[in-house]
Amino acid sequence: MKRILLEPDFNAWREAAREALHLGYLPEELELQDSTVPSTLDLTLELADGPTGPPITAPHTSKSFLESAECAAVHRDPLRWNLLYRILYRLQANRNLLKISVDPDVAELERLESQVRRDLHKMHAFVRFRMVLEPDDLNGRPIVVDESLPTDPNPHHLVLAVPTPFGLNHTALPHCEPDPHATPTPSQPDTCEHFIAWYQPDHRILPLAAPFFVERFGIMRWTILTPDASVSWDPTGKQLAFAPGLPRESAPAEDELEDLWRSYYASIYNPARINPEMMRSEMPVRYWKNLPEISLLPDLLIKSQSRVSDMVTRQQQQPSAQPFVPEDHSLPTLRAALPACKGCELYQHATQVVPGVGAARAKLILVGEQPGDQEDLQGQPFVGPAGNILDRVMAELDIDRSKVYVTNAVKHFKFIQRGKFRLHQNPRMSEISACRPWLLAEIDSIQPNVVLCLGASASKSLLGGTFALMRDHGKILNTPYANQVIATIHPSAVLRARDKESGEQLFQILRDDLALAWHTAQKPALTPV
Amino acid sequence: MNVQQKLEILADAAKYDASCASSGAKRSGNGKGVGHSDGMGICHSYTPDGRCVSLLKILLTNFCTYDCVFCVNRISSNIQRARFTPDEVVKLTLDFYKRNYIEGLFLSSGIIQSPDYTMEQLIQVAKSLRTVHHFGGYIHLKAIPGASERLIEQAGLFADRLSANIELPTQQDLVQLAPEKKTAVIESTMNKIALHKDEADEDRRKLPSTPKFTAAGQSTQMVVGATPATDREILKTATHLYGQYKLRRIYYTGFSPYPDADARLPLKPAPLIREHRLYQSDWLMRFYGFTAAELTSEEEPSLSLTEDPKTTWAKSHPEFFPVDVNAAPREVLLRVPGIGYRNVERILSIRKYHRLLIDDLKKLHVRLKNALPYLIAIDHIPHQQPAADEAQPFTQLDLFAPLSALTGSL
Ligand code: SF4
Numbered sequence: 001m002k003r004i005l006l007e008p009d010f011n012a013w014r015e016a017a018r019e020a021l022h023l024g025y026l027p028e029e030l031e032l033q034d035s036t037v038p039s040t041l042d043l044t045l046e047l048a049d050g051p052t053g054p055p056i057t058a059p060h061t062s063k064s065f066l067e068s069a070e071c072a073a074v075h076r077d078p079l080r081w082n083l084l085y086r087i088l089y090r091l092q093a094n095r096n097l098l099k100i101s102v103d104p105d106v107a108e109l110e111r112l113e114s115q116v117r118r119d120l121h122k123m124h125a126f127v128r129f130r131m132v133l134e135p136d137d138l139n140g141r142p143i144v145v146d147e148s149l150p151t152d153p154n155p156h157h158l159v160l161a162v163p164t165p166f167g168l169n170h171t172a173l174p175h176c177e178p179d180p181h182a183t184p185t186p187s188q189p190d191t192c193e194h195f196i197a198w199y200q201p202d203h204r205i206l207p208l209a210a211p212f213f214v215e216r217f218g219i220m221r222w223t224i225l226t227p228d229a230s231v232s233w234d235p236t237g238k239q240l241a242f243a244p245g246l247p248r249e250s251a252p253a254e255d256e257l258e259d260l261w262r263s264y265y266a267s268i269y270n271p272a273r274i275n276p277e278m279m280r281s282e283m284p285v286r287y288w289k290n291l292p293e294i295s296l297l298p299d300l301l302i303k304s305q306s307r308v309s310d311m312v313t314r315q316q317q318q319p320s321a322q323p324f325v326p327e328d329h330s331l332p333t334l335r336a337a338l339p340a341c342k343g344c345e346l347y348q349h350a351t352q353v354v355p356g357v358g359a360a361r362a363k364l365i366l367v368g369e370q371p372g373d374q375e376d377l378q379g380q381p382f383v384g385p386a387g388n389i390l391d392r393v394m395a396e397l398d399i400d401r402s403k404v405y406v407t408n409a410v411k412h413f414k415f416i417q418r419g420k421f422r423l424h425q426n427p428r429m430s431e432i433s434a435c436r437p438w439l440l441a442e443i444d445s446i447q448p449n450v451v452l453c454l455g456a457s458a459s460k461s462l463l464g465g466t467f468a469l470m471r472d473h474g475k476i477l478n479t480p481y482a483n484q485v486i487a488t489i490h491p492s493a494v495l496r497a498r499d500k501e502s503g504e505q506l507f508q509i510l511r512d513d514l515a516l517a518w519h520t521a522q523k524p525a526l527t528p529v
Numbered sequence: 530m531n532v533q534q535k536l537e538i539l540a541d542a543a544k545y546d547a548s549c550a551s552s553g554a555k556r557s558g559n560g561k562g563v564g565h566s567d568g569m570g571i572c573h574s575y576t577p578d579g580r581c582v583s584l585l586k587i588l589l590t591n592f593c594t595y596d597c598v599f600c601v602n603r604i605s606s607n608i609q610r611a612r613f614t615p616d617e618v619v620k621l622t623l624d625f626y627k628r629n630y631i632e633g634l635f636l637s638s639g640i641i642q643s644p645d646y647t648m649e650q651l652i653q654v655a656k657s658l659r660t661v662h663h664f665g666g667y668i669h670l671k672a673i674p675g676a677s678e679r680l681i682e683q684a685g686l687f688a689d690r691l692s693a694n695i696e697l698p699t700q701q702d703l704v705q706l707a708p709e710k711k712t713a714v715i716e717s718t719m720n721k722i723a724l725h726k727d728e729a730d731e732d733r734r735k736l737p738s739t740p741k742f743t744a745a746g747q748s749t750q751m752v753v754g755a756t757p758a759t760d761r762e763i764l765k766t767a768t769h770l771y772g773q774y775k776l777r778r779i780y781y782t783g784f785s786p787y788p789d790a791d792a793r794l795p796l797k798p799a800p801l802i803r804e805h806r807l808y809q810s811d812w813l814m815r816f817y818g819f820t821a822a823e824l825t826s827e828e829e830p831s832l833s834l835t836e837d838p839k840t841t842w843a844k845s846h847p848e849f850f851p852v853d854v855n856a857a858p859r860e861v862l863l864r865v866p867g868i869g870y871r872n873v874e875r876i877l878s879i880r881k882y883h884r885l886l887i888d889d890l891k892k893l894h895v896r897l898k899n900a901l902p903y904l905i906a907i908d909h910i911p912h913q914q915p916a917a918d919e920a921q922p923f924t925q926l927d928l929f930a931p932l933s934a935l936t937g938s939l
Binding site (some may be wrong): 096099100101102103107121124125126127128129130131195197212214215216217218219220255257259260261263264265266267268269270271272273274275276277278279282283291293297300301304463464477478479480 | 569574582665
């Protein structure tokens with residue numbers, strides 16, 4: 001068994017492998033050992049066995065093998081050099097070997113390669129640059145100073161000075177000389193901005209990872225430090241310079257933009273869909289130390305829970321008549337239960353609650369807004385001036401009011417007292433929603449073919465707060481509450497018309513829509529599409 | 530209001546848009562500004578909801594003149610409003626990009642003044658990034674439904690991706706919940722994008738120096754679970770959109786409640802698993818040769834929440850199975866539960882040199898539990914075999930479209 005100590009470097013392996021093939025070493029006769037991995041074996045012990053295989057002087061390799069091998073070579077697995085040699089050897093006899101992913105050697109190569117590729121991908125994703133400036137930065141941030149290093153004869157050496165609890169930590173940097181003739185542009189400022197990142201990849205991937213950053217940040221001056229090696233890019237000379245590894249403290253500890261970035265991070269996720277397992281599987285904990293936004297995580301995770309439940313309770317705590325609506329929806333039961341309703345504040349001031357009236361098997365329900373002054377006093381819907389208009393329309397259309405059911409979206413009168421007058425006030429959306437359970441119970445009890453909403457409030461109740469009445473009146477709409485809902489204007493709109501002409505127009509609209517509702521109601525209900 | 534406060538409001542307002550991908554566009558570094566795209570898309574972080582942070586995803590403003598019930602930014606919504614200047618967005622994008630926080634910008638907006646005015650504002654940001662700062666990162670712009678042809682064309686020259694959101698699965702849903710938005714207007718905007726892209730791609734084939742138009746194509750988003758629309762309807766709409774406008778992707782986003790939502794919307798979020806099943810079905814339709822009609826039925830218009838759609842299909846088509854992994858063509862292998870299309874490719878490649886055993890499938894990480902009842906390998910025959918003269922499974926062949934964009938798997 002021949003043992004060779006290899007530097008962790010692909011070209012070193014290549015040389016050794018070429019030589020070994022040439023000499024005719026079978027894979028099992030060779031031990032390629034990683035010099036960075038401490039070994040218990042006595043390295044001076046050299047067994048005398050020579051190679052027993054035929055010498056291979058012109059070995060076959062393929063592009064795809066070299067690519068995979070170069071990738072696997074930076075893996076920290078100490079056995080990778082032997083694996084690569086074994087595969088290279090077997091490739092000589094079987095050129096399709098790499099296509100057989102189920103072969104144990106090939107599978108192992110694929111495993112190493114995919115781990116390295118994942119490591120590369122994560123490094124591209126999770127490196128975080130921090131900007132440092134030339135001297136005179138007043139904000140107490142890490143700065144670049146011009147000083148001579150004890151070991152460096154060049155008196156003008158740029159050094160990054162990072163304040164740490166143990167004093168300033170100095171890191172040497174390539175020199176920045178802005179081109180005095182270039183006119184600064186927004187993308188190429190004349191300052192010597194320098195971006196520095198510290199990162200700890202799983203494998204020795206820095207040389208493979210660097211080209212990505214060159215491509216992406218080619219106009220920036222940057223340095224990436226890792227424990228194994230560091231690399232700097234000089235945008236003027238367009239050169240990468242590799243240097244030994246550095247500890248984390250050598251990089252700046254912060255960047256003023258990180259607060260802004262954290263604000264963004266905290267705002268961009270949806271607290272109603274917390275999925276920390278998914279987050280951890282994509283961004284394992286070992287990467288966290290590098291990411292400024294992660295300091296927020298514990299807090300965000302705790303708060304999300306309460307943010308969502310707050311949201312839901314807020315919506316559930318909106319006033320509602322639901323607790324007062326009996327389970328049995330028959331009209332007499334509903335009628336009996338109504339006076340006890342305290343679903344919203346309106347019950348406090350009205351004279352009485354005004355229930356709906358009409359046929360228990362009506363094919364058409366008319367829904368008004370709320371009782372007016374007269375209705376409140378008499379306890380009957382549509383008995384005041386608006387009721388007169390409604391009666392007139394129904395008479396013209398020859399509709400018998402006892403054949404329909406008439407009710408209101410809100411069952412109590414809302415008003416403000418002005419002297420001895422009680423002035424009608426529009427109900428708010430919250431009151432309309434609060435009272436909706438009564439209306440739904442009535443609809444459920446009667447099972448009409450059509451519900452006609454008179455005016456904006458009733459439409460809001462069944463068609464939503466944003467329903468555009470003047471645009472979408474007279475259309476047959478499907479809702480979760482009733483299959484066929486039509487909206488039209490409230491009869492009182494006719495009374496409030498600014499002149500006779502527009503009053504007649506409004507009357508026409510009411511008439512046409514009511515006619516549509518009535519005729520539609522006579523046909524059996526369509527099943528919803 | 531400072532930039533940080535604006536950022537909080539306008540990122541918060543953008544978080545319900547699920548389209549965060551930064552893939553599909555390749556652009557090399559240009560030597561004049563920062564940025565490149567290698568076509569793969571990179572997630573620079575993950576938020577507690579498990580989503581990828583790839584782009585700076587913000588609205589230019591959350592002022593909106595529309596009143597879409599399902600939208601937190603609707604005019605009637607009682608939220609704090611803010612507006613970025615185009616320059617502020619440009620600076621934020623570049624500052625974040627230089628620190629390697631993001632792949633680029635996703636910029637949407639509430640509709641202010643008019644669709645054209647809003648679109649112009651978005652374009653101004655993209656134009657400044659590309660022409661003043663030579664920014665080479667990814668840009669995704671919202672195509673404002675109803676914006677004019679001229680603006681769509683301009684936007685597509687700066688953006689890698691344009692998207693007009695279809696919002697809800699059916700026209701009826703839109704009528705109810707987004708009265709100002711019309712399917713016809715949204716689709717005509719999609720159509721404009723598709724036509725321009727076609728033309729530009731055609732021109733580029735003749736003259737490669739023709740500028741690219743939306744290199745990463747267009748996508749759209751559909752909110753699921755805000756209305757009673759069934760999965761069958763949703764998949765039907767998806768098929769229509771993919772076919773008609775060559776969308777790269779449709780994002781399905783389960784409805785989730787937000788503060789002070791309209792009372793007609795559900796209080797509880799749509800189950801995440803439903804969204805997941807829709808994505809699975811979407812993959813099956815795009816890469817596995819399934820059609821929307823096969824995945825649900827008139828009687829059962831919802832996807833199963835407990836079982837993936839491929840398994841559901843397999844269970845109801847015993848005549849199709851078992852399938853021999855050492856002989857069946859690609860299109861047939863793709864229909865076996867538990868085998869993703871990457872593994873189908875590998876199986877096809879391996880079996881030229883090596884007859885596959887169950888153990889080999891295990892090494893490929895085929896989900897054997899799902900797959901075993903449906904396949905034959907050298908050392909495996911499932912218990913129940915279909916009768917010998919059963920219908921020929923291969924008659925399904927012509928259903929299968931060629932595969933493209935092979936990423937991800939089921
Ligand atoms: S208006 Fe409606 S919800 Fe409010 S108290 Fe009266 S009946 Fe109850």
